[in-house]
Amino acid sequence: MIEQFDSKARKDAFGSKINRDHSPVMLYAVPWLSILLASLTPLWPVIAPAPIVPPFAFLLLLSWRILRPDILPLWAGFPLGLWDDFFSGQPLGSAILLFSLTCIALDLIERRFPWRGFWQNWLTATLFLMLYLPASVILSGADITLYQLRLILPQMLLSVVAFPIVMRLVAVLDTIRLLRVRTIG
Numbered sequence: 001m002i003e004q005f006d007s008k009a010r011k012d013a014f015g016s017k018i019n020r021d022h023s024p025v026m027l028y029a030v031p032w033l034s035i036l037l038a039s040l041t042p043l044w045p046v047i048a049p050a051p052i053v054p055p056f057a058f059l060l061l062l063s064w065r066i067l068r069p070d071i072l073p074l075w076a077g078f079p080l081g082l083w084d085d086f087f088s089g090q091p092l093g094s095a096i097l098l099f100s101l102t103c104i105a106l107d108l109i110e111r112r113f114p115w116r117g118f119w120q121n122w123l124t125a126t127l128f129l130m131l132y133l134p135a136s137v138i139l140s141g142a143d144i145t146l147y148q149l150r151l152i153l154p155q156m157l158l159s160v161v162a163f164p165i166v167m168r169l170v171a172v173l174d175t176i177r178l179l180r181v182r183t184i185g
Contacts, residue, residue, distance in 0.1 A: 053158075055133070058095075059159065063125075063170040067174065069107070076103060077100030082096050091140065130156060
């Protein structure tokens with residue numbers, strides 16, 4: 001007797017397995033392009049009396065490094081920070097330094113605590129955001145007063161609240177990154 005064919009045997013969570021494979025371009029390009037495009041957010045026509053827009057490039061860098069620590073190499077902070085410096089209005093080198101230090105610190109955290117949950121990841125991101133935003137203000141080269149440091153509190157709060165949303169966006173981008181496409185040969 002002929003056994004029944006199981007239609008689920010040829011599929012997995014990323015699509016059909018027959019004549020399909022992960023695209024090497026998508027595997028590597030999606031994380032880089034998402035962070036590079038997020039660096040363009042200072043070009044949005046938003047007029048605010050105080051900084052309120054979260055640093056989306058930094059949030060995406062944190063999310064990719066926390067969700068998939070093996071995707072971006074340790075040296076990724078340099079080119080991504082250089083690109084962010086071109087569009088952020090910060091002095092050249094500030095995002096390079098902060099992105100690179102973040103990548104190094106997240107790599108050390110990943111080695112020490114390889115298994116973390118949602119709350120630990122959110123706490124880690126909160127810590128990095130609370131250090132990143134004042135450090136970027138200090139590295140801006142402006143005369144800083146206590147009043148000016150208080151102006152970034154709404155941006156800090158919005159960044160911390162936006163982190164789970166950005167993390168979910170990165171999870172969706174990661175699913176898109178791992179889709180199987182038709183291969184020839």
